[in-house]
Amino acid sequence: MEFLMPIWAFFQENILTKPQFFIGFIVFIGYLLLQRPIYEAVAGFIKAVVGYMILNVASGGLVGNFRPVLAGLKDRFDLSAAVIDPYFGQAAAQASIEHVGRSFSMMMVVLLIAFTINIVLVLFRRYTKIRTLFITGHVMVQQSSTALWLVIFCFPQLQDIGVVCMLGVLLGTYWSVASNLTVEPCQKLTEGGGFATGHQQMFGIWIVSKIAGKIGNKEKSLETLKLPGFLAIFNENVVATGILMFIFFGIIITILGPDLMHTIDKSFGAKQSFLFYIIEKSFNFAVYLTILQLGVRMFVAELTESFQGISNKILPGSMPAVDCAATYGFGHPNAVTFGFLFGALGQFLAIIGLIVFQSPILIISGFVPLFFDNATFAVFANRLGGIRAAAIIPFFSGMIQVLGGGFAAYFFTTGNFGGWHGNFDWDTIWPAIGVIMNYGQYVGVAAVILALLAIPQLLYRSNKDTYFLIAEDYDKYLEVVESKAAAQKN
Amino acid sequence: MLKVIAACGSGMGSSQIIKMKLEKVFKNLNIEASIYHTNVGDAKSQASNYDVVVCSESLIGTFQNSSAKNLIVIGLKNLLSEKEITEKVTEKILNAK
Numbered sequence: 001m002e003f004l005m006p007i008w009a010f011f012q013e014n015i016l017t018k019p020q021f022f023i024g025f026i027v028f029i030g031y032l033l034l035q036r037p038i039y040e041a042v043a044g045f046i047k048a049v050v051g052y053m054i055l056n057v058a059s060g061g062l063v064g065n066f067r068p069v070l071a072g073l074k075d076r077f078d079l080s081a082a083v084i085d086p087y088f089g090q091a092a093a094q095a096s097i098e099h100v101g102r103s104f105s106m107m108m109v110v111l112l113i114a115f116t117i118n119i120v121l122v123l124f125r126r127y128t129k130i131r132t133l134f135i136t137g138h139v140m141v142q143q144s145s146t147a148l149w150l151v152i153f154c155f156p157q158l159q160d161i162g163v164v165c166m167l168g169v170l171l172g173t174y175w176s177v178a179s180n181l182t183v184e185p186c187q188k189l190t191e192g193g194g195f196a197t198g199h200q201q202m203f204g205i206w207i208v209s210k211i212a213g214k215i216g217n218k219e220k221s222l223e224t225l226k227l228p229g230f231l232a233i234f235n236e237n238v239v240a241t242g243i244l245m246f247i248f249f250g251i252i253i254t255i256l257g258p259d260l261m262h263t264i265d266k267s268f269g270a271k272q273s274f275l276f277y278i279i280e281k282s283f284n285f286a287v288y289l290t291i292l293q294l295g296v297r298m299f300v301a302e303l304t305e306s307f308q309g310i311s312n313k314i315l316p317g318s319m320p321a322v323d324c325a326a327t328y329g330f331g332h333p334n335a336v337t338f339g340f341l342f343g344a345l346g347q348f349l350a351i352i353g354l355i356v357f358q359s360p361i362l363i364i365s366g367f368v369p370l371f372f373d374n375a376t377f378a379v380f381a382n383r384l385g386g387i388r389a390a391a392i393i394p395f396f397s398g399m400i401q402v403l404g405g406g407f408a409a410y411f412f413t414t415g416n417f418g419g420w421h422g423n424f425d426w427d428t429i430w431p432a433i434g435v436i437m438n439y440g441q442y443v444g445v446a447a448v449i450l451a452l453l454a455i456p457q458l459l460y461r462s463n464k465d466t467y468f469l470i471a472e473d474y475d476k477y478l479e480v481v482e483s484k485a486a487a488q489k490n
Numbered sequence: 491m492l493k494v495i496a497a498c499g500s501g502m503g504s505s506q507i508i509k510m511k512l513e514k515v516f517k518n519l520n521i522e523a524s525i526y527h528t529n530v531g532d533a534k535s536q537a538s539n540y541d542v543v544v545c546s547e548s549l550i551g552t553f554q555n556s557s558a559k560n561l562i563v564i565g566l567k568n569l570l571s572e573k574e575i576t577e578k579v580t581e582k583i584l585n586a587k
Contacts, residue, residue, distance in 0.1 A: 136503050137503075137506075138502045138503060139503070190568060193568045193570065193571065194568075194570060194571070195570050199503075232551065232552070236529075236530065236531035236534075237499070237500055237501075237529050237531055238531055239531070293500065293501065293502065293529075296502065297501060297502060297527075297528075300502070301506060301527075304503075304506050304510075305506075305510060308507075308510055320570070322503065322504070322507055322569075322570065323498075323502070323503025323504045323507065324503075325498055325499050325500075325503060325504040325546065326503075326504050326507065326546075326568075326569045326570065328546050328548045328549075329546045329547045329548055329565075329566060329567040329568060329569065330567065330568075331548070333548040333551070336548060368500070371499070372499070372500075
């Protein structure tokens with residue numbers, strides 16, 4: 001066995017601890033297992049490796065661009081700060097993980113184990129009552145990153161193999177259980193569209209579907225409203241990020257003042273105008289976000305495609321859980337804009353609250369949670385509770401995003417690297433899971449997994465005869481519900 | 491060969507789903523096409539390089555004032571419905587020729 005040691009050492013040094021090559025080889029082997037031609041496997045390998053390396057450049061850029069501002073806030077006000085956005089969160093999680101000397105490659109292993117767990121839970125759906133397979137690749141990457149840091153934070157002594165196995169089971173259970181919760185809301189919204197949501201606000205969607213009808217009146221929906229046309233510019237990612245970052249960093253950097261910025265940021269030229277320095281600094285975030293998304297798109301495209309294939313092939317009768325934006329076609333375009341606006345209002349008020357009450361961390365709105373979570377909530381809320389629900393729910397969701405995200409970035413210290421995941425489930429249920437893990441250790445993890453697994457069981461008990469039918473055949477489901485209602489009348 | 495771009499808000503999730511469904515539909519209808527996916531901002535600025543844009547119904551407004559002539563814009567209600575995509579592709583691409 002002696003001769004194997006140098007081979008293992010080589011493997012460990014060059015592949016296992018280098019996420020880009022590790023991911024590349026996983027894609028390469030995946031292609032071979034799918035019996036695709038070797039040249040396609042090589043192309044997939046290159047795209048995955050390059051995609052990951054692009055992502056790395058951008059993550060470093062995001063964190064680096066933020067560093068002088070963070071240093072300034074620390075210096076002057078003893079504050080840390082975080083942008084609540086999954087891309088910033090992913091960059092901050094990666095920086096935190098590498099800062100304590102662990103390998104970020106584990107993220108990819110976690111993702112694969114969690115996906116496998118989801119498949120197993122669906123295969124045994126007669127017992128587990130799980131009807132959905134989570135296939136949104138880029139979200140899986142982001143969540144694996146943030147959750148990986150949570151586990152390393154709570155279990156610093158745990159070996160890599162223990163970390164990935166435990167987290168794989170936990171995250172896979174979350175993906176299954178949470179996306180399964182969105183089956184009823186999604187099928188009713190889309191009138192049997194045949195998909196569930198696999199994104200970052202699944203518990204949120206379930207809550208909205210329970211409360212929206214009580215908050216408002218669905219007859220008074222926002223379709224009749226005329227919204228100002230300029231809001232359309234927020235449809236473009238780069239523009240929206242540029243504007244948001246300019247507002248926030250404009251205020252922060254102005255307060256810190258040009259003198260302090262000159263001493264802590266070497267990129268601030270001696271003769272450069274302060275205004276243009278701020279613009280450059282803010283737009284830099286849009287630059288790195290665009291690069292980051294390009295990288296993620298490149299290596300995730302390979303992943304999602306094979307996940308979709310698996311979902312079609314081995315799991316008939318189950319539903320794919322996809323990006324939340326797939327629901328937007330079923331809501332009025334006004335709903336999407338409305339959610340964004342009221343979410344922003346809620347977030348801004350909560351941020352002012354943080355400052356007034358002298359919170360040790362400052363939160364900066366990120367575009368993804370602001371737009372995608374709240375727009376999704378508004379689409380569901382408008383359908384069930386009209387204009388009132390579509391305003392009130394995103395407003396409170398915005399406040400929760402800031403307060404929950406602020407707590408998480410502070411407690412789990414990703415504020416040191418300027419980011420937190422920030423989407424609804426990651427400002428509510430995941431910080432709670434993290435705290436339980438931190439204080440309850442292994443018992444806590446086991447309790448969380450069991451509690452999650454109990455949710456579909458409870459759901460199943462409340463309507464046994466239509467539970468699987470609503471996912472498999474929506475028209476038949478409607479018939480059964482109608483005949484039941486008729487029987488009750490008689 | 492038809493050049494098609496699938497677009498969504500961030501160019502990550504939904505547009506890739508559209509792309510995969512399109513590939514399937516085009517294969518069934520025997521249409522030869524190369525399909526890409528990206529975000530709407532990108533798609534708008536590159537529209538002149540493509541023959542067809544496919545996106546969610548809620549985003550078709552983005553392409554209304556597009557300078558690209560003869561660009562076919564297809565808005566989808568259910569991004570995952572092969573039936574809807576087949577109908578719209580037949581109507582807007584096959585029957586238009």
